[in-house]
Amino acid sequence: MWTTIVGLSGGVGAALIAAWAALRARRPRKSRVELVDVSFRPPDPAKSDKDDPPVLDVMVRNTGGLPAVLKRVVVHVHQAVRFGDTSMPMPYDAGPGFVGAALDVSATYDVPLPDPEAAAGARVTAGLAQTVGPGEADRFLVRLARPVIHDMVAYLLRVEILYDGDDRKVTAEPLAVVFPQRVVIAVAEQIEGEIRRFRQTVDVVRQAIDREMVARGQPAPDWLTASPRGRDDLPAGLVSVDGNGNIFDSGENGVHIVNEAFWNPEQAVHRYLDDLAERYRKVVAISTAASVVSEPLRDALPRIHATLSQLPALRAQPSTPEKAVTSRASAPDEIVGLLGGQHVLNDLRARADAGNQEIARQLPTAFRLAEKVRRLGPNSPEGLDGRDTLIQWWMTFSGDVSRAEAAWAELVRDQLPVYGNDHPKTLQARHFLGKCRGEAGDAAGAAAAFAELVSDRNRVLGPDDNGTLDSRHEQARWRAMAGDPTGAAEAFAELAADRARVQGPDHPRTFSARYNLAYCRGKAGDAAGAVEAFTELVQDQTRVLGRDHPDTIASQDALDDWRGRSGPATTNGEQ
Structure with a gap:
């Protein structure tokens, strides 16, 4: 009997030992970290270049038998190249100018990359404070800090994760990244x-x-x-x-x-x-x-x-004699040439003298900018950029959209031979020109201008670019103002859906598109549809912005207005 029992116990013990050995063979006693995935997070269209650096999304798992302590992330830079500044040096030396979805992210780490001139072969290290248990997975972000440069730079990188006391490591596949994440290529x-x-x-x-x-x-x-x-x-x-x-x-x-x-x-x-x-x-x-x-x-x-x-x-292309850059004289009552921006500057100075503190603070900068336009020429790239800024300032403070429209039209004309029709700066100036045209009273002309601009921006920048979305907003807005609320409602419905997909359902510009969608529904005769849309919008704005936010109040007022209507609206209420 005892022999049988001993024999049975021995069999059980042997089985347990064999199972333990097999388990140990499958999961070593040491930790063993594997990279599950290393990818880039998509850019955030709601953020500026400065606030939206490239971010690596790193997923790891520990297939070993002991906890793994992640100690450092090491970024090796193999190559780097500047490629954003496509301006051609001039023939003389000028003086200084004015210048894993289901796994939650556990931590975020910053890794500063070196300037491109000193980048090749560089090794950048940042400390980690992560522990991954046996059989567990982890996910963290590595934010690649942007160098202090005013240019576009591409980097070829290799990322290593060092873990445990003997600095064991896992290495990711080579990565390519660009700063900033809004890339402009010269045409x-x-x-x-x-x-x-x-x-x-x-x-x-x-x-x-x-x-x-x-x-x-x-x-x-x-x-x-x-x-x-x-x-x-x-x-x-x-x-x-x-x-x-x-x-x-x-x-x-x-x-x-x-x-x-x-x-x-x-x-x-x-x-x-x-x-x-x-x-x-x-x-x-x-x-x-x-x-x-x-x-x-x-x-x-x-x-x-x-x-x-x-x-x-x-x-x-053969060299052909060029006429010298000349300074075109401006008519005294128009701000078209902006050689020194005298009309703009005189107007800004008068408003500052009248007590406008905001203008008074910006006036010295405006004068320096006008001097730069005069010194470098109104049709140089720097002069064109300076004129752009001066027109925006003057339009903001004066509200004279007719003169601003003339200035934008002149600027676009001068940008075309320098930048071309598809350059982002030309496209942005055309956007302002279209707005001024509509606000000066030509709603149909503005709608037609924005239809052409939307087509160009969609082709050059893509349908999800912020500029493309903004121009679609203006196209729909001026379409409504020109007497087509039904077509405008359809356009705002599509825009609101795209804004929600690209920028998020709670983004202010998504709310703005929804406001105009509701308004245009009412203008097209669907008062009930306007009430329904405004009701949903007020609920979402109250949740995100609060009941006392000006945008929420405006939507609530519009809701109350449409509740009392039985027919199309007769007032202008687009945002």
């Missing part, structure tokens, strides 16, 4: 504009040299058949070539400190195009070498390839 028209501006500036310097030589009683150089090839080919002491000893005066009143690009302009143009091609090719190479590419960089690649395919044709 052929913009690059052509840069080359044209460079050649015009060369001509400006040549004219200054001609004037100075003639004033000395010497013949001007023959720029067409025997152009000087270097500094020794011209007399000494020319302020149009050597400057007057003050770098801040270079580029002003015929004073220039010319650089190497001036002596061989066509070589400088070819060097500019070659440099641009090399930088764009590096971005493509970084993306190709990565297993995981951030969404903004992936979306930019077709535009990069399109520009690369156009660069050889630009390089093959």
Whole structure:
């Protein structure tokens, strides 16, 4: 009997030992961390570039038998390239200007990346404080801090997670990321504009040299058949070539400190195009070498390839004489030329003197900006940007939409040869032009302008871009104002759905689209539909914003108004 019992116990013990051995074989006594997934979080369209850096979403699991202590994340930078600044250097040195879905995220860590010039081979480490139990999984975010640069930069990275006392590690596949996450790629028209501006500036310097030589009683150089090839080919002491000893005066009143690009302009143009091609090719190479590419960089690649395919044709274009950049005089009663923005500045100064403190605070900046426009030229990229800002300021403080419409139309006309029709700056100026046209009384003209702009923005920036959504809002708004509330209601219904999908159901602009949808339903004769839509909107705004928020109050007032109506509205209430 005892023999039987002992034999049975021995069998059970052997079975338990075998099971324990098998379990141990399946799950080692040590911890063993595996990377489940490393991906990029999509950009947040509601945030600015500054507040929306690329974020890595890291999922790990511990298949070992002991807890794993995650200690550090190490980011190795293999390559980096700047590629956002596509402006062409001028032929003289100028003085300084004005300048895993179901797993909750347990923690977020910041990893600062180095400047691109010092990035290749760099190793950046940040501490972790994570413990993953046996058989458990964890998820955390790694926020890649943006370098202090004013340009677009692409990085090729490799991420390691170090864990436990002996610094064991797991390594992710190569990653490609871009800063900022709103990527602008130069189009052929913009690059052509840069080359044209460079050649015009060369001509400006040549004219200054001609004037100075003639004033000395010497013949001007023959720029067409025997152009000087270097500094020794011209007399000494020319302020149009050597400057007057003050770098801040270079580029002003015929004073220039010319650089190497001036002596061989066509070589400088070819060097500019070659440099641009090399930088764009590096971005493509970084993306190709990565297993995981951030969404903004992936979306930019077709535009990069399109520009690369156009660069050889630009390089093959023959040089043609350009007229010098001239300053077009503005009519005294219009703000179209903005050479110094005198009309704008006088108006702002008068309002500041009358006690407007906000204008008084911004007036010094406005004067510096106007001086920059005057110094660099109203049709230079910097001058165009300065004019844009001045018009926005003046329009905000004056409310004179008719003059603002004329200024925006003039600006768009001058942007086209420099930036091209598809550049974001041109598209944004067209947006303001359309708004001013409608607010000046031409609702049908504004609706037609926004229909064309929406088509262009959708083609260039995509349907989910903030600018595209904003222009769709204005198109629907002016369609309603032009007498088509039914079509406007349909457009606002589609826009509200897209806003909710892209920006979130509780975003202020989603609420604005829903407000206008409800209003247009009422204007189209569906008072009951307006009441229903406003009721739902007030409930959501009260939950998100609170009952006393101005937007909630406005929606509540509209709801009360439509409850008392039996027919279409007769007042204007769009937001």
